[in-house]
Amino acid sequence: xxxxxxxxxxxxxxxxxxxxxxxxxxxxxxxxxxxxxxxxxxxxxxxxxxxxxxxxxxxxxxxxxxxxxxxxxxxxxxxxxxxxxxxxxxxxxxxxxxxxxxxxxxxxxxxxxxxxxxxxxxxxxxxxxxxxxxxxxxxxxxxxxxxxxxxxxxxxxxxxxxxxxxxxxxxxxxxxxxxxxxxxxxxxxxxxxxxxxxxxxxxxxxxxxxxxxxxxxxxxxxxxxxxxxxxxxxxxxxxxxxxxxxxxxxxxxxxxxxxxxxxxxxxxxxxxxxxxxxxxxxxxxxxxxxxxxxxxxxxxxxxxxxxxxxxxxxxxxxxxxxxxxxxxxxxxxxxxxxxxxxxxxxxxxxxxxxxxxxxxxxxxxxxxxxxxxxxxxxxxxxxxxxxxxxxxxxxxxxxxxxxxxxxxxxxxxxxxxxxxxxxxxxxxxxxxxxxxxxxxxxxxxxxxxxxxxxxxxxxxxxxxxxxxxxxxxxxxxxxxxxxxxxxxxxxxxxxxxxxxxxxxxxxxxxxxxxxxxxxxxxxxxxxxxxxxxxxxxxxxxxxxxxxxxxxxxxxxxxxxxxxxxxxxxxxxxxxxxxxxxxxxxxxxxxxxxxxxxxxxxxxxxxxxxxxxxxxxxxxxxxxxxxxxxxxxxx
Amino acid sequence: xxxxxxxxxxxxxxxxxxxxxxxxxxxxxxxxxxxxxxxxxxxxxxxxxxxxxxxxxxxxxxxxxxxxxxxxxxxxxxxxxxxxxxxxxxxxxxxxxxxxxxxxxxxxxxxxxxxxxxxxxxxxxxxxxxxxxxxxxxxxxxxxxxxxxxxxxxxxxxxxxxxxxxxxxxxxxxxxxxxxxxxxxxxxxxxxxxxxxxxxxxxxxxxxxxxxxxxxxxxxxxxxxxxxxxxxxxxxxxxxxxxxxxxxxxxxxxxxxxxxxxxxxxxxxxxxxxxxxxxxxxxxxxxxxxxxxxxxxxxxxxxxxxxxxxxxx
Numbered sequence: 001x002x003x004x005x006x007x008x009x010x011x012x013x014x015x016x017x018x019x020x021x022x023x024x025x026x027x028x029x030x031x032x033x034x035x036x037x038x039x040x041x042x043x044x045x046x047x048x049x050x051x052x053x054x055x056x057x058x059x060x061x062x063x064x065x066x067x068x069x070x071x072x073x074x075x076x077x078x079x080x081x082x083x084x085x086x087x088x089x090x091x092x093x094x095x096x097x098x099x100x101x102x103x104x105x106x107x108x109x110x111x112x113x114x115x116x117x118x119x120x121x122x123x124x125x126x127x128x129x130x131x132x133x134x135x136x137x138x139x140x141x142x143x144x145x146x147x148x149x150x151x152x153x154x155x156x157x158x159x160x161x162x163x164x165x166x167x168x169x170x171x172x173x174x175x176x177x178x179x180x181x182x183x184x185x186x187x188x189x190x191x192x193x194x195x196x197x198x199x200x201x202x203x204x205x206x207x208x209x210x211x212x213x214x215x216x217x218x219x220x221x222x223x224x225x226x227x228x229x230x231x232x233x234x235x236x237x238x239x240x241x242x243x244x245x246x247x248x249x250x251x252x253x254x255x256x257x258x259x260x261x262x263x264x265x266x267x268x269x270x271x272x273x274x275x276x277x278x279x280x281x282x283x284x285x286x287x288x289x290x291x292x293x294x295x296x297x298x299x300x301x302x303x304x305x306x307x308x309x310x311x312x313x314x315x316x317x318x319x320x321x322x323x324x325x326x327x328x329x330x331x332x333x334x335x336x337x338x339x340x341x342x343x344x345x346x347x348x349x350x351x352x353x354x355x356x357x358x359x360x361x362x363x364x365x366x367x368x369x370x371x372x373x374x375x376x377x378x379x380x381x382x383x384x385x386x387x388x389x390x391x392x393x394x395x396x397x398x399x400x401x402x403x404x405x406x407x408x409x410x411x412x413x414x415x416x417x418x419x420x421x422x423x424x425x426x427x428x429x430x431x432x433x434x435x436x437x438x439x440x441x442x443x444x445x446x447x448x449x450x451x452x453x454x455x456x457x458x459x460x461x462x463x464x465x466x467x468x469x470x471x472x473x474x475x476x477x478x479x480x481x482x483x484x485x486x487x488x489x490x491x492x493x494x495x496x497x498x499x500x501x502x503x504x505x506x507x508x509x510x511x512x513x514x515x516x517x518x519x520x521x522x523x524x525x526x527x528x529x530x531x532x533x534x535x536x537x538x539x540x541x542x543x544x545x546x547x548x549x550x551x552x553x554x555x556x557x558x559x560x561x562x563x564x565x566x567x568x569x570x571x572x573x574x575x576x577x578x579x580x581x582x583x584x585x586x587x588x589x590x591x592x593x594x595x596x597x598x599x600x601x602x603x604x605x606x607x608x609x610x611x612x613x614x615x616x617x618x619x620x621x622x623x624x625x626x627x628x629x630x631x632x633x634x
Numbered sequence: 635x636x637x638x639x640x641x642x643x644x645x646x647x648x649x650x651x652x653x654x655x656x657x658x659x660x661x662x663x664x665x666x667x668x669x670x671x672x673x674x675x676x677x678x679x680x681x682x683x684x685x686x687x688x689x690x691x692x693x694x695x696x697x698x699x700x701x702x703x704x705x706x707x708x709x710x711x712x713x714x715x716x717x718x719x720x721x722x723x724x725x726x727x728x729x730x731x732x733x734x735x736x737x738x739x740x741x742x743x744x745x746x747x748x749x750x751x752x753x754x755x756x757x758x759x760x761x762x763x764x765x766x767x768x769x770x771x772x773x774x775x776x777x778x779x780x781x782x783x784x785x786x787x788x789x790x791x792x793x794x795x796x797x798x799x800x801x802x803x804x805x806x807x808x809x810x811x812x813x814x815x816x817x818x819x820x821x822x823x824x825x826x827x828x829x830x831x832x833x834x835x836x837x838x839x840x841x842x843x844x845x846x847x848x849x850x851x852x853x854x855x856x857x858x859x860x861x862x863x864x865x866x867x868x869x870x871x872x873x874x875x876x877x878x879x880x881x882x883x884x885x886x887x888x889x890x891x892x893x894x895x896x897x898x899x900x901x902x903x904x905x906x907x908x909x910x911x912x913x914x915x916x917x918x919x920x921x922x923x924x925x926x927x928x929x930x931x932x933x934x935x936x937x938x939x940x941x942x943x944x945x946x947x
Contacts, residue, residue: 560947581943586906608947609902611855 002159004145004152009046011139012097012105013039016089018132019109022116022125023082031086038090045094049616057095061088062544069540082115099147106136134170141166149627151620207284209244209425209450210251211406212392217383219446224429225286226497227441228274231434236271236324238289238451238463239443241282241428243304247342247417250392252410252425254306259334261303263461265290268323276317276440276497283308286428286443288322289463295319303330304424328453328461338422338455341414346394349411353418363421363456367464370415374469379403381470405430408466409450422455426463438494559619560608566626567600574629596632600625637851637896639844642836643670644897646695654691654829656819657811658684663897664804664914665692665780669841670848670896671889673803674759674779676744676918683808685782689740690829692780696841697834699774701736703755705747707790711754715764729766734758737774737838741781745791755779756798776841796921803886804911805918844896852892853902857945861905862887865912868938869920874929876921883919890915905944912939 020035027035064087068080089108092101113132117125141162145152154162227239244252273288274296285299285307294301296318298310305328309316341350356373360366382402387395393411396403403411409425416423430449432441451465467473571577571588579588589601603621607614614622647666651659661677665688668675677685686702693700703714716732733739734755741755758764759779763772781802783794799805810816819825862884869878879887888903890911895903917931 558947564946580940582940584905584909584944585946586904587909605904606902609855609858609904610853611857 001153002156004142004154005150006046007159007163008102008139008142008146009042009097011135011142012093012102013043015106015109015132015135015139016093018128018135019089019112020086022120022128023086023112026079026082026116026119027086028079028083031083031090035086035090038094042093046097057091058547061091062547064088064091065543066540078115078118082112082119085112085115098150099143102139102143102146106139110136130174134167137170138163138166141169149623151623152627206427207242207244208251208253209406209410209427211396211403211410212250212386212388215384215386215388217386217404219383220444222445223278223493224443224445224447225275225277226435226438227288227432227443228276228439229271229288229441230439232271232288232324234431236288237431237441238324238426238449238465239286239429239432240289240291240305240426241284241286242426243302243306243453244425244427244450245304245338246340247345247410247414249342249344252413257303258337260332261330261334262332263303263305263328263330265292265305265323265326266329266460268326271322271324273320273322274317275320279315283311285309285316285318287320288324289426289428290324290326290328291320291322292326293321304328325463327459327463330455330460333422333455335422335455338424339417339420341417345414345418346391348391348394348398349414350418352397353415353420356415357419360419363454364459366419366421367416367454367456367462370412370419371464371466371469374408374412374466378471379408379469381405381408381467381472405450405467408470409452412452412464412466416452416454424453424461425450426453430465435490435494435497437490438497440497442493559614560604563604563614563619563622563626567597570626570629571597594629596625596629600629637899637901638847639836639840640847640896640899642840643844646835647897649832649835650691650695654695654825654832655684655688657815658688658808661688661806661808662692664806664911665778666897667890667893667911668804669696669776669778670845670893671803671886672776672845673886673889674781674801676799676802676805677780677782677808678785678805679782679807679809680784680786683810685780685808686740686742687824687826687829688808689738689780690826691832692778693738694829694832695835696738697837698737698776698778698841700738700740701733702740703733703742705741705743705745705751707746707748707792709747709751711751712766714751714755715758715766718767727767729769729771731771732764734764735771735774737776737778739777739779741779743783744781745783745787745793747792749792752792752794752798756801760801776838776845796919799918800880800882802918803890804914806914848889848893848896851901852895854888854892855902858891858903858905858908859888861942861945862891862908864942865908865916865939868942869916869935872934872938874922874926874934876923879916879919883916887912887915909939909944 016039024032065084068084068087071080085108089105089112092105092108095101097105109132113125113128116128145154145162225239242254244254245257246253246255270292271288275286277286285294285297287294287307290305291307294307297316299307299318300310301307352373356366356369360369377397379397380402381404383404385402386392386407387399387401387403389395392401392403393407393414395401396407397411413423413425427448427450429443429447430451431447432443434441449465449467451463451467453461454464456462568579571579571592575592577592585601585605589598600622603618603625604614607618643666647662650662655662665675669692677688679685689702690700703709712732714732714734716730716735718727718729720726721728744752744755747755758773759777762775762777763770765771783791811819865887866879866881866884869875872878887908891903891907894907894911895901898907900907913932913935917935920931920935922929922931922934
């Protein structure tokens with residue numbers, strides 16, 4: 001036969017040890033030596049059934065609380081806290097243990113273990129944690145027995161069965177725990193969505209620009225990336241992704257950059273950003289045009305400043321430094337490569353290009369002439385009713401058809417090349433919605449954009465966005481949502497952003513740097529009268545008063561009251577009698593005429609109406625009677 | 635169970651209620667409680683319900699001397715206490731003891747005696763001694779007065795003032811016996827003769843020992859004391875009452891509760907003991923407001939008891 005309480009005690013020792021051991025190396029001498037001593041004392045005391053009762057443990061706890069509380073400071077938070085936790089754990093072990101106190105031991109041990117993780121990053125933490133969880137789960141199951149009847153005695157076989165079942169619960173849950181808490185948040189992609197990525201044709205960044213392929217384009221509002229950034233002027237918000245340098249037939253594609261070209265962004269003010277791309281299929285790393293520097297991700301750079309991510313299983317985040325609107329100085333470009341045009345190009349365009357080449361002497365002049373020509377044509381920007389067919393660019397430029405950015409950029413690049421100015425297309429995104437709550441830009445798929453870079457001799461690659469020459473360009477950038485709707489959306493998005501940031505992209509190094517940054521807080525100047533010490537002087541007496549008050553309240557719920565509460569609950573359940581407060585227990589016994597209740601009342605009344613507390617023995621008997629009454633057939 | 639003489643007292647009670655005084659359990663029990671506390675009892679009921687039979691049976695079964703006083707308006711104090719008579723042979727006055735010198739005294743129709751006589755008798759009850767012509771005579775021990783009065787009769791009576799009522803530990807009615815019992819009583823006729831032949835079951839010493847046990851062996855806890863005090867205070871503060879239970883009333887409740895616990899075989903008083911005796915001990919001490927005279931004081935006290943929570947912890 002095994003007493004539930006003995007098993008619970010042993011488990012409590014184990015749990016307390018699991019809280020203490022990881023901390024040993026970091027404790028002050030007092031708790032370090034006190035705890036094992038107290039544990040030993042508790043083991044012996046529990047065996048003999050003699051434990052500390054009454055106020056002594058509370059007073060000891062309060063004294064230690066004050067002792068360690070005084071040591072608290074901004075620079076020394078964890079040390080006193082873990083010391084105090086261990087002391088409280090020791091006090092709890094040594095003093096009387098009701099079911100509430102067992103729960104306190106479990107909580108304190110968990111806190112202590114959590115505290116150790118602040119001091120030590122050893123992987124042993126996981127072992128301790130798993131052990132602790134199993135022990136606590138078993139203890140909680142046993143505690144339900146104990147709470148029902150503190151002196152339950154169970155046959156050894158039954159006990160083994162109970163413990164096995166109780167232990168198997170956390171063990172069975174372990175794979176699920178691992179799945180939910182370790183694997184899922186760390187996948188770089190949402191598991192469910194990645195299985196059925198939509199493959200529809202829509203706007204977005206692609207490595208092929210083919211104006212005239214479709215009469216209309218659908219716009220998708222999916223988020224492409226978020227950029228943690230200070231707010232910027234609208235005309236700076238060009239996000240560089242890919243450079244398309246070759247026109248093949250009617251589509252622009254990317255070919256390897258020939259020769260020893262080496263592009264370097266020119267001087268200018270630098271903007272630092274952190275980019276959080278949504279998981280997708282594009283390998284190109286987007287950055288504010290023109291990026292000078294990328295960190296935080298493995299990537300390959302081409303000489304025309306196109307960054308390609310190395311494959312990695314993780315969700316990406318990287319820091320960029322960009323010079324908005326900078327000219328890219330390039331040495332040794334292959335002019336012929338950037339002037340190449342397909343032979344079957346529309347004659348109208350080629351002849352226009354030649355004309356421009358004749359009229360303008362320098363590359364810059366020719367670009368100016370083309371801009372004036374575009375503006376004079378009063379071109380309209382639209383994603384509907386697009387020209388298709390054999391000569392979409394000609395229809396767009398000469399026949400008054402509307403076009404979108406691909407038409408503008410393609411046309412300009414073709415004309416530039418025809419006018420003997422090296423040109424290429426740059427694909428990326430334009431604009432973005434600034435989220436003031438989170439301090440970042442949200443860029444969605446429908447903001448995909450293509451513009452032109454023209455190589456002006458003596459300057460370098462100059463960015464030109466011919467879409468801006470459309471008569472209706474100002475109106476294209478729609479008014480968007482305003483007011484409450486937008487605010488709500490902003491908050492929701494900010495929430496998901498921070499979720500990604502702190503949970504999905506959880507990164508130990510980043511957490512540590514966060515801690516370090518938090519440490520830097522101490523350089524903040526506090527007003528001198530707001531130092532921590534007076535606060536402590538207020539808080540400690542307050543806490544002491546609070547504890548005394550709690551103690552008083554707890555003391556008032558005596559064992560006798562608990563027993564009576566249980567008795568009346570049983571009576572209510574069995575007999576449906578709500579016993580009135582003006583009638584006594586002996587009346588109850590007489591009325592119900594139930595031998596168990598009569599015995600209960602007799603034992604109880606004998607103590608209570610003799611003005612003495614129930615003895616341990618009587619208490620046990622009464623608990624036993626209540627349990628019997630509960631089990632007795634009705 | 636360490637309560638001396640309890641078995642004997644219980645035998646007395648069982649004998650009386652089981653054989654001779656069927657249906658008068660409550661009155662018998664209260665009489666015994668009064669006896670055990672050293673108090674007196676006032677039986678208030680209409681004539682012919684066995685008040686005298688009860689007193690007689692009690693006296694016989696307890697083996698105590700019995701005296702009877704039939705009160706009338708011309709009854710003098712000396713008719714109760716006794717008086718000195720000149721003895722010619724000895725040429726001296728000799729004190730002839732009155733009926734009050736018996737252990738059990740039945741005072742019938744106490745409200746018919748004139749106030750002077752009433753007060754003399756009540757004083758003797760309280761003091762347990764009689765002083766006649768400068769000489770003090772102690773009364774018998776144990777000493778139990780069973781007074782009766784007819785609450786319905788008003789003409790030619792001198793109702794006991796509340797201050798006098800306060801001296802009775804217990805006031806109770808007897809009530810009609812249950813139907814079957816009453817039929818058998820009717821068919822058998824009076825049992826007065828049988829009663830005369832009841833053998834005494836206990837001695838005066840036994841009763842004194844029992845009384846001692848009630849006083850010393852039965853524990854009255856602070857909680858129950860608080861409960862009694864709460865009852866007493868509640869009667870004092872009740873809006874229908876002019877004055878509530880006196881301190882003596884409180885003492886009597888405690889004593890009677892002890893006696894009740896003794897009869898129950900407990901060496902400690904529980905609130906139920908108090909509840910059981912409180913109405914019999916307390917109700918006649920309540921004084922209603924003039925406009926509330928018609929209120930039944932027993933029911934009122936029961937209601938007050940119902941409003942006071944019993945100490946359980």
